[in-house]
Amino acid sequence: MTRDRMLTLGALAAGLLFLSPVLYSIWMSFQTANAYYTGTLDFTLRNYAVSIGDYGFARYLMNSIIVSGLVTIAGLAMATMAAFAFARWTFRGGNLLFAAVVATLMIPSHITLIPNYLTLARVGLLDTYAGLILPAISNGFAAFFLRQYIRGIPRALDEAAYMDGATPLQVLWRVIVPVARPAILSMGLFIFISEWNNYIWPLVAVSDQDLYTLQIGLARLYKLNPGEGSIDWPLVMAASTLTILPVLLGFLLVERHLVRGITMGAVK
Amino acid sequence: MTLTPDMSAGPARARRTGAARQQVLRRATPYLLVLPLLAFIATFTYLPIAMSVNLSFREWDFLSPDKPFVGFENYRLLLTSHQFWNSLQVTAVFALVSVPLRLVLALAIASYLVRETLPARVLRGALFLPAVTSTVAIGVVFSWVFATDQGLVNGLFQLLGLPKVTWMQDPQLALWVLILVNTWKQLGYDIIIYIAGLQAVPGELYDAASVDGGRRFHVFRRVTVPLVMPTTYFLLVISVIDAFQVFTIVDVMTRGGPAGATDMLVNMLYRVGFTLFDIGTGSALAVLLFILLITLAVVKARVIGRKVHYDS
Numbered sequence: 001m002t003r004d005r006m007l008t009l010g011a012l013a014a015g016l017l018f019l020s021p022v023l024y025s026i027w028m029s030f031q032t033a034n035a036y037y038t039g040t041l042d043f044t045l046r047n048y049a050v051s052i053g054d055y056g057f058a059r060y061l062m063n064s065i066i067v068s069g070l071v072t073i074a075g076l077a078m079a080t081m082a083a084f085a086f087a088r089w090t091f092r093g094g095n096l097l098f099a100a101v102v103a104t105l106m107i108p109s110h111i112t113l114i115p116n117y118l119t120l121a122r123v124g125l126l127d128t129y130a131g132l133i134l135p136a137i138s139n140g141f142a143a144f145f146l147r148q149y150i151r152g153i154p155r156a157l158d159e160a161a162y163m164d165g166a167t168p169l170q171v172l173w174r175v176i177v178p179v180a181r182p183a184i185l186s187m188g189l190f191i192f193i194s195e196w197n198n199y200i201w202p203l204v205a206v207s208d209q210d211l212y213t214l215q216i217g218l219a220r221l222y223k224l225n226p227g228e229g230s231i232d233w234p235l236v237m238a239a240s241t242l243t244i245l246p247v248l249l250g251f252l253l254v255e256r257h258l259v260r261g262i263t264m265g266a267v268k
Numbered sequence: 269m270t271l272t273p274d275m276s277a278g279p280a281r282a283r284r285t286g287a288a289r290q291q292v293l294r295r296a297t298p299y300l301l302v303l304p305l306l307a308f309i310a311t312f313t314y315l316p317i318a319m320s321v322n323l324s325f326r327e328w329d330f331l332s333p334d335k336p337f338v339g340f341e342n343y344r345l346l347l348t349s350h351q352f353w354n355s356l357q358v359t360a361v362f363a364l365v366s367v368p369l370r371l372v373l374a375l376a377i378a379s380y381l382v383r384e385t386l387p388a389r390v391l392r393g394a395l396f397l398p399a400v401t402s403t404v405a406i407g408v409v410f411s412w413v414f415a416t417d418q419g420l421v422n423g424l425f426q427l428l429g430l431p432k433v434t435w436m437q438d439p440q441l442a443l444w445v446l447i448l449v450n451t452w453k454q455l456g457y458d459i460i461i462y463i464a465g466l467q468a469v470p471g472e473l474y475d476a477a478s479v480d481g482g483r484r485f486h487v488f489r490r491v492t493v494p495l496v497m498p499t500t501y502f503l504l505v506i507s508v509i510d511a512f513q514v515f516t517i518v519d520v521m522t523r524g525g526p527a528g529a530t531d532m533l534v535n536m537l538y539r540v541g542f543t544l545f546d547i548g549t550g551s552a553l554a555v556l557l558f559i560l561l562i563t564l565a566v567v568k569a570r571v572i573g574r575k576v577h578y579d580s
Contacts, residue, residue, distance in 0.1 A: 004386070011387030015394025018452075021420065022401070025409045037418065078305040085301035097302055104313050108513055108561045110534050111554045114323065114541045115316030118330075138308035168297050197402045199516040200534075204542055215404045219520055222408050233412055240405040251400055 029238035036234050047238035057242050059210060060217035067132045067213060068195040075139045075191045076184060083146035084172050088158065104140035117204050127208045136195055142187045149183040150176055189254060193247055214243040323551035330545045342552035354528050355536045358443065362532065363511035366447045370507055371500060374458030379492055382466045396456035407520030410449045439529035442522050446530055450517055458503055465499030505568060512561055533557050
């Protein structure tokens with residue numbers, strides 16, 4: 001065995017050890033409660049059937065996809081338009097408006113919790129998808145990041161398109177967006193993951209069980225069952241795995257250069 | 269920005285009015301582009317700050333029709349309550365322990381994983397995974413890891429012949445468990461940022477240092493640490509803000525208990541605002557948290573700002 005191969009195996013072992021609590025929880029989710037408590041092996045899919053069927057996790061999964069998906073699309077659209085304006089125009093008040101966007105990065109979000117709850121209650125949007133989505137859409141970080149990226153794109157590209165009679169929106173859509181695609185995609189991923197994992201706002205904004213996201217559903221399932229010793233850990237872990245899995249799969253897809261690296265090493 | 273007016277329009281007069289309209293539209297373009305984002309930021313970020321300040325001077329239970337003005341009464345109640353000082357202390361301990369722990373561990377690990385080798389990339393991927401994983405799920409999984417009965421850690425203790433420990437029911441231990449779990453989750457993010465910072469350091473500096481006969485730790489202390497100072501500053505700002513806003517992991521694992529031993533400021537804010545519906549006191553607490561974090565940001569900029577820019 002070569003030294004390189006051993007180092008790789010060592011790194012893999014260290015990584016697995018680091019992730020072992022989560023990996024073991026996934027393994028546990030395929031066991032019956034009885035087998036878990038008696039230390040025997042008895043594989044089953046019942047925990048998934050129960051969490052999806054009896055505890056509504058199919059519904060929570062759909063809610064999470066709807067909310068995170070719409071927040072990502074709307075958030076990206078707004079951030080990209082604003083970033084385009086801040087990168088390409090010098091306009092009166094522009095610097096002040098940009099400062100107002102960047103300052104949101106320093107503002108602790110919890111100061112908005114009670115007021116946003118009151119605002120949405122007043123317009124009757126608590127316990128709706130809109131109530132979950134609207135306060136999460138504006139993303140100062142994405143606007144700031146994309147503005148920096150767009151500034152790096154040669155202006156000659158815009159100007160060529162304007163020569164051909166394009167409107168600003170056409171330039172944005174046909175010139176800037178295709179060139180800035182990598183930055184827009186990584187911001188989209190960032191927004192999607194943060195919204196997927198968002199907990200405190202759905203906790204505040206929703207009490208109707210049909211609107212629970214996965215995070216709220218998982219926390220409630222776990223808390224319903226707080227008695228030490230009587231807790232059905234394999235069932236809880238099936239729900240937890242359902243909550244983790246979509247992001248995990250996405251991460252593995254995006255980190256394909258990691259996989260490519262592994263296969264390249266294998267070929268060498 | 270130079271825009272080329274449309275030259276292909278028909279007769280002269282139509283062209284002139286068309287051009288005038290286009291002129292207006294051209295001026296308005298950047299404003300129209302930033303309008304949606306700024307409208308949302310104004311409604312859901314800036315307006316709420318003003319609302320919080322206003323509500324913090326009033327007494328309101330969310331239901332009654334009037335909200336009498338009570339001056340600084342809510343602040344006085346908070347600042348004389350045991351709960352507030354307890355939460356502030358717990359949150360401060362959490363921040364003071366977990367922030368240095370995260371940064372030191374992350375820099376040490378990052379300096380080993382900075383090279384673009386296969387093992388380094390595998391380990392980076394594994395370490396980064398918790399940072400993108402649901403905090404609620406991590407809280408649930410680690411509640412099992414540290415459960416008194418049937419938990420992973422106590423199971424291992426049993427194998428070694430050690431007694432069971434009540435990790436999350438012991439006021440002396442629960443906070444340390446939370447610090448450990450939070451560090452486990454956030455470490456990968458800090459490492460990735462540090463690696464980006466380290467990769468920007470020119471390799472010749474290391475070569476020069478090792479030619480000088482510098483030992484590994486010496487090089488690390490004299491070359492690496494000063495050169496990644498801007499990265500450290502960035503991570504410090506981010507992780508202190510993070511630490512003072514910690515909520516989810518606590519809500520899932522301990523709900524602030526036992527006996528308030530892990531009752532962070534945001535957990536208190538949630539309880540006061542959304543289970544007691546004491547909107548005035550909740551808002552006062554939110555305003556205090558806001559002032560605290562802004563002050564910290566300013567102080568850090570003063571103290572560390574000089575060190576960050578010493579080389580330029």
